[in-house]
Structures are given as C-alpha cells and as structure tokens.
Amino acid sequence: EALGPTITAGEILVEIMSTSIGAGFMEPQSLIGPFPSGAPAIFIDQVARLGSPAGIISAVGEDDFGRLNIERLKRDGADVTAIEILPDMPTGSAFVRYREDGARDFVFNIAKSASGMIRMTENARTLIGRAGHVHVMGSAFAIPGIAEILMEAVAVVKSRGGSVSFDPNIRKELLAGQEDARRRLDQILAVTDLLLPSGEELAIAAGVDDEAEAVGKLLSSGVAEIVLKRGAKGSSCFVAGQHLDCPAFIVEEVDPTGAGDCFGATYVTCRRQGKSPEDALRYANAAGARTVTRRGPMEGVSSFAELDEFIHANRSDN
Ligand code: ATP
Numbered sequence: 001e002a003l004g005p006t007i008t009a010g011e012i013l014v015e016i017m018s019t020s021i022g023a024g025f026m027e028p029q030s031l032i033g034p035f036p037s038g039a040p041a042i043f044i045d046q047v048a049r050l051g052s053p054a055g056i057i058s059a060v061g062e063d064d065f066g067r068l069n070i071e072r073l074k075r076d077g078a079d080v081t082a083i084e085i086l087p088d089m090p091t092g093s094a095f096v097r098y099r100e101d102g103a104r105d106f107v108f109n110i111a112k113s114a115s116g117m118i119r120m121t122e123n124a125r126t127l128i129g130r131a132g133h134v135h136v137m138g139s140a141f142a143i144p145g146i147a148e149i150l151m152e153a154v155a156v157v158k159s160r161g162g163s164v165s166f167d168p169n170i171r172k173e174l175l176a177g178q179e180d181a182r183r184r185l186d187q188i189l190a191v192t193d194l195l196l197p198s199g200e201e202l203a204i205a206a207g208v209d210d211e212a213e214a215v216g217k218l219l220s221s222g223v224a225e226i227v228l229k230r231g232a233k234g235s236s237c238f239v240a241g242q243h244l245d246c247p248a249f250i251v252e253e254v255d256p257t258g259a260g261d262c263f264g265a266t267y268v269t270c271r272r273q274g275k276s277p278e279d280a281l282r283y284a285n286a287a288g289a290r291t292v293t294r295r296g297p298m299e300g301v302s303s304f305a306e307l308d309e310f311i312h313a314n315r316s317d318n
Pocket residue numbers: 169197198199228229230231232233234235248249250251253256257258259260261263284285286287288289292
C-alpha cells in the first residue's frame with residue numbers, strides 16, 4: 001500500500017432495475033433508479049470506503065447520471081481526477097431485471113456512452129504514475145481501447161514493484177462481438193498476481209472444468225493467489241500451498257449485484273494492507289454479504305468499522 005493507490009479503468013454507469021421478477025424488458029414495468037454503478041466503479045468505491053487510496057480512469061457525460069456517480073465516489077474518498085467529463089456523450093447505463101432463478105437480463109448502454117469513449121488522458125497518466133496496484137475488471141473489455149490503457153497501467157505499476165488483480169466478471173451480453181476475448185484473457189492472466197473468479201469463470205480461465213485441476217493449472221502458470229467467489233456458498237482461497245474455505249454469512253438477499261465487486265475490493269485491500277489470507281477472506285465475505293442486503297450495487301459498500309460490527313453481530317457462536 002505504501003507504493004500508492006489501487007487503481008482501475010472502466011465503465012461508470014447508472015443502474016436502473018426492474019422492481020418485478022421476470023424475463024427482460026419486453027413489456028412495460030416499474031423501474032427504480034438511477035443507482036451509481038459499473039463494476040470498476042463499485043470496486044474502487046469499496047476500496048475508498050475502507051480508507052485506502054483508490055482511483056479510477058473513466059468517463060461520464062455532463063449529466064445528472066455522471067454527477068451522481070462522481071459525487072458518490074468523491075464522498076467515499078476515491079480519486080476522481082482521472083474521470084473525464086465528455087459534454088457530448090450521455091453517461092453509461094445498465095437496465096437489469098432478475099429472473100425467478102436469480103439469473104439476470106441486462107440492457108447495457110456502454111459502447112455508445114461516455115464510458116465507451118474512455119481514453120488515456122494527462123490525468124490518467126498521472127494517476128497511473130502514482131499507483132501501487134492495478135485491478136482489471138473483465139466487464140471493462142466491452143470498451144474499445146480499454147485493454148491498451150489497462151496494459152499500460154499494468155506495465156508501469158509492475159515496473160514500480162506493484163501488483164495486479166483480475167476479476168474476469170464475464171457477462172454474456174458484453175462478450176458478444178469480442179472475437180479476441182480468449183487472447184485478451186490469456187494476456188491478462190499472464191500478468192495476474194491475484195485472480196478473483198466466480199461461477200464458471202475459473203473453468204473458462206483455466207480451460208479445464210474440474211475445480212482443483214483448474215486451480216492447480218493457474219497456480220503453476222504463475223498466478224500467485226486465487227480467490228473463488230461462490231455466492232451464498234461463501235468463498236475459497238488458494239495461496240502458497242494453503243486452501244481456505246469461508247462459509248457465507250447468512251443474510252437476506254435483496255439485490256446480489258455488486259457483491260463480487262465489493263468482495264474483491266475488500267480482499268485486495270486487506271491483502272495490500274498485509275492482512276492474512278484468512279482475515280482477508282472473512283472481511284471480504286462480510287463485505288459481499290452486506291452488499292446483497294441493500295438494493296443498488298453501490299449502496300452496500302462497507303467501512304472496516306461496519307465490517308467489524310457485522311462480523312461481530314454474525315459470529316457463528318451467536
Ligand atoms: P457479481 O454479480 O457482482 O459479479 P460475483 O459472481 O462476482 O458477483 P458472488 O459470488 O455472487 O460474486 O458474491 C461474492 C461474495 O459475496 C460471495 O463469495 C459471498 O461471500 C458474498 N455473497 C454473495 N451472495 C451472498 C448471499 N446471498 N449471502 C451471503 N453472502 C453472499
């Protein structure tokens with residue numbers, strides 16, 4: 001952490017969600033929002049809420065959706081200097097509706113929004129020059145040119161002795177039309193110190209279905225640490241010959257969006273602060289659990305004080 005802030009690059013969005021369960025948006029329905037969102041933004045907001053230096057390279061329009069996001073990031077202590085305000089583009093958006101089985105349908109406006117126009121600016125270079133850790137969020141690859149920005153950040157930060165984490169965060173809606181997705185995945189994996197997959201992302205990353213085999217393959221290819229997110233089943237960590245499992249906290253799930261991002265941000269921050277994998281996993285599980293109890297992806301971000309209180313209140317010996 002002494003090396004400098006944790007940074008990321010990628011989409012800032014507002015999320016507008018359906019208040020009813022069902023498939024997609026083919027009929028009129030009630031919506032609630034806008035909520036500040038975008039996986040990279042949620043991640044960086046959670047790092048900042050933990051009191052750690054954090055910054056994001058992004059772009060928003062000159063509109064309320066953009067202002068709403070910048071205000072929230074600022075309030076939580078994130079560095080917003082590398083967020084460009086583009087007067088001619090709307091801020092990105094995501095409409096989401098949950099299905100009966102918990103799956104989600106999205107309508108994204110990223111490619112043709114300000115988020116789709118993120119570019120390397122003077123301010124972005126300055127932020128990268130100070131950074132000690134880069135977090136790569138897979139969802140950001142829907143943005144043309146973001147791979148070059150992230151790879152430049154990775155090269156600069158690694159040359160300063162910094163580290164890299166990667167959340168594949170694969171969304172079927174965003175994968176469409178990305179023919180070089182596999183090549184890019186391998187390019188990032190080659191520089192990843194800490195991998196944070198969920199669901200089938202581990203198998204996709206490793207190219208192997210069996211979990212233990214996939215973990216072994218990635219660890220021997222140079223990824224130092226793997227943390228698996230298992231939703232309501234908790235999480236597991238594989239590092240330095242250790243295998244740790246952490247059960248999820250039992251909470252009422254109101255809105256799961258953002259759990260993975262808050263979990264990842266908390267794990268990365270704890271490890272950067274020198275906490276053990278075990279402590280990092282417990283804090284990250286608590287952050288993920290708190291997130292799902294709030295409607296809106298960034299509404300459940302946590303400070304360490306809130307996590308300590310939550311962990312204390314939810315001890316298994318209660
Ligand atoms: P996202 O949809 O944000 O990409 P993800 O798939 O990356 O999410 P999840 O596994 O859904 O990540 O959630 C991350 C972590 O949050 C889990 O490992 C768990 O610790 C916690 N979590 C998620 N859902 C629940 C839940 N219903 N109850 C308790 N904890 C949860």
